[in-house]
Amino acid sequence: MTVTSFKIEKSGCSECPIRHKALCSRCEPDELVLLEDMKSYKTYPAGTTILWTGDQMEFMSTVVTGVASLSQTMEDGRRQMVGLLLPSDFIGHPNRDISQFDVVAATDVTLCRFRRKQFRELLIESPNIVGRLLEMALDELDAAREWMLLLGRKTAREKIASLLAIVAQREAALRLQEAAGQTQFELHLTREAMADYLGLTLETVSRQMSALKREGTIVLKNKRVIVVPNFAKLMDETGDDSDGGLIV
Amino acid sequence: MTVTSFKIEKSGCSECPIRHKALCSRCEPDELVLLEDMKSYKTYPAGTTILWTGDQMEFMSTVVTGVASLSQTMEDGRRQMVGLLLPSDFIGHPNRDISQFDVVAATDVTLCRFRRKQFRELLIESPNIVGRLLEMALDELDAAREWMLLLGRKTAREKIASLLAIVAQREAALRLQEAAGQTQFELHLTREAMADYLGLTLETVSRQMSALKREGTIVLKNKRVIVVPNFAKLMDETGDDSDGGLIV
């Protein structure tokens, strides 16, 4: 177990960084005490596979810190990422004990875990948790469906622009700003990860990135940090309608 | 209101054809009485759009009979189906009052509906419903993610074979059989609907169907009824691993 996880293990739920967003966000103080008893933390180094397709899932987990990816692989190696797990996102299925996907730590990842059996009992007793879990599942479902449009119908160019726009908006939201005018953000993904996410090859990703650079839509500061001089111009490339396709 | 819906309106929940699968499947008799009071039926003819993207959603609904599709459309007309709604499937989001997708009746469709406001109160009081809804949402999420692999990574041939295999398995399950050896089923979808579902053009769908026919993988009985002489041969074309990629 690493040092980071140890620090977290000392602190209670009330100091948890994702307290207001995770499945426990609606819990009353007395319910939190219950959770406090059951939970355990575990940290995985970047690059580790947390769960393979077909693995037994002894635990239900919430991402506390770090980023993990959910992906599927075909026999011949073709791979598709089907979800990005950010802090507060949930891993597990109360009624299925076998993982349907590979879960890979993209950065160092710390999970807050509950044993399946205990968790199921918890669900029966705690409507606040079930309700929040339902809400989160429905949000994930909508996100997955949005992504299906991208995978099925967008061109390579539009896919790249969409990904960049989404990451930019997410980072802006963290700073409580809106992505508009000049924006700057960090892209943690390798070209290969982008390709897996978008259903492209890494060469196509590289080519389209170069094209966007050449045309001045984006400027690369240092391979990871991207500057968007004019966010509207990037949005034009996504293929979405003017309001960004998002219901705000 | 059509004749079919009138018949349904007369019968109570206990005679409902989807009683054992829908969101009410775990309800006790006393809870059913509650639902009985709140519900109303509505039938839409084939081809009708039940809900447009951006529409206010006054009702939360369950499909009782028929098939509807969930889809997204881009400005320029490109369209992607993101879900198929079969009997017992649920439409609506307790915490969102605006539809994110177009909902179109593929066949005549009858919905069992609850008013949003009432439904939300119901959720607070009835853990059996929330629990069932969570289960259904997680199943949908897994299905959506499976579909993302198909959209992002499979070839046209594999997409068609996968669709046929899935429909065949579903129909077999209805007859409490397993798809194996010689199988036969009905495909309600037009070529265009298949294309929208698979992220292809209808010409490509037609060509691949012809190819599968030519090679003897499938036999068309009468444009809608498809015979699969050897189910394993069809599975070979899907690109999935031998066990069908399904966790049984």
Added chain:
DNA sequence: CGTCGGCTTGATTGTGCTCAACCCGGGTGG
């Protein structure tokens, strides 16, 4: 009989994949 929707088939084009070479920066070890 003509029309119309759903479907098939053909010819051509083009986007994105494949294969391949090469660049760049950061370790590592002789």
Added chain:
DNA sequence: CCACCCGGGTTGAGCACAATCAAGCCGACG
């Protein structure tokens, strides 16, 4: 210190698969 390697990234040439454009078929229905 330099040589080497290795992972991530870029770029090019050629190809293949699916999209596009276009014509025609078939069965239903007015």
